[in-house]
Amino acid sequence: MKSCKLSWSLVVVLSIIVALLGYKFIVGEVQPSDDGRQAVMLTKDERNALLLEMRNWLQNSQAILAASSDKDFAAVVMAAKASGMAAEANTPGSLFRKIPVEMKTLGFGTRSKFDEIAADAEQYKDSARTISKLSVAMNNCIACHATYRFIEKTQ
Numbered sequence: 001m002k003s004c005k006l007s008w009s010l011v012v013v014l015s016i017i018v019a020l021l022g023y024k025f026i027v028g029e030v031q032p033s034d035d036g037r038q039a040v041m042l043t044k045d046e047r048n049a050l051l052l053e054m055r056n057w058l059q060n061s062q063a064i065l066a067a068s069s070d071k072d073f074a075a076v077v078m079a080a081k082a083s084g085m086a087a088e089a090n091t092p093g094s095l096f097r098k099i100p101v102e103m104k105t106l107g108f109g110t111r112s113k114f115d116e117i118a119a120d121a122e123q124y125k126d127s128a129r130t131i132s133k134l135s136v137a138m139n140n141c142i143a144c145h146a147t148y149r150f151i152e153k154t155q
């Protein structure tokens with residue numbers, strides 16, 4: 001009887017932990033920002049890692065445009081893949097519970113759009129298609145920047 005009570009308490013405690021982790025996964029570590037956006041609260045290293053990824057996205061977007069205009073599709077594929085899912089390995093794991101779920105969805109959606117740009121360029125070798133797909137992908141940049149910012153937590 002005693003051990004039965006103990007296992008029920010364990011179930012309750014574990015359920016609470018799972019619920020809290022699930023809650024964190026969905027809402028993330030977010031505060032309203034005075035510029036009307038949502039501020040995602042990060043450590044210095046996490047913020048730096050994400051901003052580096054952002055600069056890579058910008059650089060690869062420019063590289064895709066330059067390579068499309070030169071009709072160099074091997075270079076389009078390389079730059080697009082460098083922004084795709086494979087690059088997710090560089091993202092610190094601690095961000096998993098800090099970034100709200102809508103933002104994660106937008107981020108992964110952007111990565112998969114770059115993978116689509118790579119696959120499309122490999123198959124069709126058509127600059128107009130590449131440029132049109134990049135312009136659609138870049139709507140994700142705009143949507144996320146309009147909604148979120150990063151703030152470094154000092155402690």
Ligand code: HEC
Pocket residue numbers: 051052054055057058061103104106107110137138140141142144145148149150151
């Ligand atoms: C999932 C959300 C999200 C997506 C998608 C996203 N960004 Fe960002 N990006 C941010 C946030 C948040 C910041 C920080 C803005 C702030 O704190 O004011 C940022 C900052 C940047 C910066 C500034 C980097 C620095 O060193 O200060 C650049 C450049 C940038 N993004 C480029 C891009 C490009 C290009 C794309 C699309 C290919 C993109 N971002 C897509 C969220 C996103």
